[in-house]
Amino acid sequence: MFPPLILLWTYLLFFNPDPCFSSLSFPLFLCSPYNSLHSHLTVIGITGSFGKTSVKDFLFTILSGWEETLKTPESYNTVFGIAKVVDLELLSKTKFFICEMGAYVRGEIKEICRMVPPDYAILTAIGSQHLERFKSIESTTQAKFELIDSVNSKHALVNLDNPLIATRITLSQYHGVKTYSLVNPQADFFVKKYVFSPEGLKFVLIYQDKEYSYVSSLFGTSNLYNLTAAISMALMMKVPEKIISQQVGQITPSPHRLELKKINQATLIDNAFSSNEDGFTSLISDLSKLPGKKVLITPGIVELGLRTVEVHQRIGGLASKVFDKFILVGKSIRTLSLEQGIKKTVSFIPNSTNLWPLIEELSQDYDWILIENDLPDNF
Template structure:
């Protein structure tokens, strides 16, 4: 964040100052957790499901916050914005916000972020947007690695990709920032358009259109309509706009007609018509891909990824395409991809215990597409070892609506097709029961576990030295605790 006087902030967000000198300058970052406030920072008094940030304003001020952005007067230096009703963007963000105070602070936060982008863009800031049903975070992390080698880069931590995390990340940028990478999620039509208004991107990448959030959208075509809002928000080609599209996904490739930006395509399948493509893809024993990246300029560059799963090839190509569009040399982009290590927690985090059991912790989130990618990585890892079993510890894929039971049943069948030997199904919802029943019906050893501790015990009984296990579910299930428990099981086996 750039230094701003309290009076400037009030003017930007349409608020009024209370208990503060208008000349007071905010010099630190914005925070919505009072425990993380830095001296000179801006505290965001956002209401939550359990606590209201307004109650923590005095503590934030005592910790050094120069100003509190609030929807009512508090006993601290503050800029007060009036409640405005429901927030723009994700309408589910403040279901617990009956008085609109959260929406007011959120709108003010977005206005402040937009003002910052408007100030920094003429000075050389490039904003990049990334969206897709799967792979957004991995691609965002790869981009941060590549672009970070060319100049100061800001990218969201983890999956800060909604109407709160997006402007919060934007405000991390300052006068020295050259690249701002924005991961953009949607739970409905209009959400990505809203995020793009907060930080207008010059380059936008659409990775894929899958079935994540099918319950909210209703169809893949509606998901495509929402994801395509990113390319619609890009400037025209003459103004430097570039849309990076997946040539292997017809719904994404079809977005070319929705943008005035220059279109740059990529193909993990090696389509020679794509601008960037991969050939010679080979997976090692831990499902890490090596391939040749063809840059569309006649160059061919070797890439050896350190992240796991064949699906990472498409993510790497998308990141390379965005980087090249941003002016990065293709050879430098390929070299950076080869040096990139996983940066976000609980996403294809692969660790091998002392007894040789490999634990694939991909538990941060799940949808049908990412589940199949994780299962493929599991099967590959087990197949590379003589006699090793592939064990899947899976919970529920959320937000699938009426398709939930059918999608989980199909997932159980997919386990058998991939050669998975055993399933531990975590939970007791109709969808998880359908998963377990389908897997058992396909000949897979299937065990049901009611909670996370039971899942650890069940998997520990199945696993033998040298086996591979995938732990994956939607975020709400918190199955990273199972992955941690299985790693601890290995330590206990050693007598630690």
């Protein structure tokens, strides 16, 4: 039995001759009874080449401590996935809906915004992730900014430390867009100082000349960016500071995204969900500041297109200065390029199927074990 809204939507999409229903942009919230049930709803759209799922999860923890909140589950970020969530899970009492928006081509995020019109927007980053599909960084940039273009600029929040975003928001139509940064004090939300350790993060965020101090169990600079985005949006939405501070202490990593697990004497960093150039580089830098012997296990980064060799050789060179042992998963252009950059002895394993016995063995002799990305068989 198909849910009624999905049946209606499918009919309008494929059979209704009216051109206003000829694309996937049919607004779900304009459909009765959704119009009356959700007139009070505030929608927060989140997109980016990376970081969007973690920001969504962190913001959900904050907002759910204040009002009834729904988020798209896991990585449900396509038109049909979001339609399913709205149809089956959105309740009349829901105050906030946090909607992760993904895309592989230009126009997809624009369609999602027509279907689920956002009131607020967060753009986490633009990078080489999925470059193989977007074909160019300019195309990626235009696709991600479809979300920012869909809201009042004063309700948009972007990462000022991302060069591609910083360049684009100088255009006149983005006047008023709010920014967050770990390095630029001109940002609307600026992390004045921070300390990270295996125990977590401590940092001070400045907004409108006021300082806010936070403590979190999250690990790494990438998570600090994600948490800063979530807190900044909560402040924009006027969530009481007491609730924000309380809920930040409850935030845990999104599954397989910089999760720390203790195994014997070693700390396992489970970053197996996916990988991207910026995050990988940042994590290598973070680990360079921590003592102990370190192991890197990775199949590399997918969908980099023509930059695959260049990126992996560069990351291999950085990793060679930090890690003591290298285990590369599969022999591919990615891992062979990593080997060229590392310029040290590396080990290859055919796949990650039986990885845990190896991790158990490594945990006897090493202090840090990083699993960076975990590819499906078709890669």
